[in-house]
Amino acid sequence: MPVSLTVTDLSLRKGYNLLISKLNVSISSGEAVSLTGENGVGKTTLLRTLAGFQTPESGAICATENDVQIESDIWWSQHVHFLGHHDALSPARTVAQELEFQASYLGGDVTKVAPLKLQTLMDLETRYLSAGQKRRLSCARLLMARRVLWLLDEPMAPLDVAHRELLAGLMQAHLAQGGMIIAAVHDALPFATRGLRLERPAREVAGV
Numbered sequence: 001m002p003v004s005l006t007v008t009d010l011s012l013r014k015g016y017n018l019l020i021s022k023l024n025v026s027i028s029s030g031e032a033v034s035l036t037g038e039n040g041v042g043k044t045t046l047l048r049t050l051a052g053f054q055t056p057e058s059g060a061i062c063a064t065e066n067d068v069q070i071e072s073d074i075w076w077s078q079h080v081h082f083l084g085h086h087d088a089l090s091p092a093r094t095v096a097q098e099l100e101f102q103a104s105y106l107g108g109d110v111t112k113v114a115p116l117k118l119q120t121l122m123d124l125e126t127r128y129l130s131a132g133q134k135r136r137l138s139c140a141r142l143l144m145a146r147r148v149l150w151l152l153d154e155p156m157a158p159l160d161v162a163h164r165e166l167l168a169g170l171m172q173a174h175l176a177q178g179g180m181i182i183a184a185v186h187d188a189l190p191f192a193t194r195g196l197r198l199e200r201p202a203r204e205v206a207g208v
C-alpha cells in the first residue's frame, strides 16, 4: 500500500535558536533520504520531530496511505521507528531479555532478528556490549515489528565494515518492501538515496 510523508513549511526551534526555517520535503514508499549538514545544524532535531517526540514551531507533517491521511497518533505509534544515536537499551537486561521486552512492547516477533547475528550475545547484560553490538541490538526493533518509516540517526556510525554491509542490506530490503527511510549521515550510504542537506537559516532580525 503506497504510503507517503509530506513536510510543509516546517520550522524548528531549540531555545532561542531557530534551527530549521520553512522546510518542505516529501518521501514515498521505496524511497530513502540522506539527511546531511554540519554538526549542530538540526538533523537529530528534525528526526525527533518527524518521530513525534518534539513539537515544531510551525508547519505541518502529514502522512497518507492511498492518499488518505493517517491520524498523527496512529502514524507515530504504529508506522514509525526512530533509532537515535544514543541506543535506548536497559543496561541491566541481558540481550535476550531486551529482545523479549522490545517484542512485547512493540508487538514484535523475536525470530525475525536472526539476520543481526546476536545469538552469541544473548546472556550478556547490555551494559557490557560494545558500541557496535549495542547498535545491532538497537536495530532489532526495526526487524521484529514492521513499520513503514525508519528514522535513523547516524545508523552506521559505530559499525564495522561487515556490519555496515549487513545493515545496508537490511535497509535496502526494507525499501524493496515499500518502506521509507530518512537517515542522518555524515558519510554517504552505500546505495542510492535522495539527498537533503540542512543549512543554517539566515539570522532572525529582532522585531521583524
Ligand SMILES: Nc1ncnc2c1ncn2[C@@H]1O[C@H](COP(=O)(O)OP(=O)(O)OP(=O)(O)O)[C@@H](O)[C@H]1O
Pocket (backbone or CB within 6 Å): 014, 015, 016, 017, 019, 037, 038, 039, 040, 041, 042, 043, 044, 045, 046, 184
Ligand atoms: N536550549 C537550547 N537553546 C539553544 N540552542 C539549543 C538548545 N538545545 C539545543 N540547542 C542547539 O540545537 C542544535 C541541535 O542540533 P542537533 O543535535 O539536532 O544537530 P545535528 O545536526 O544532529 O548535529 P550532529 O551532526 O552534531 O549530530 C545544536 O546546535 C544545539 O547547540
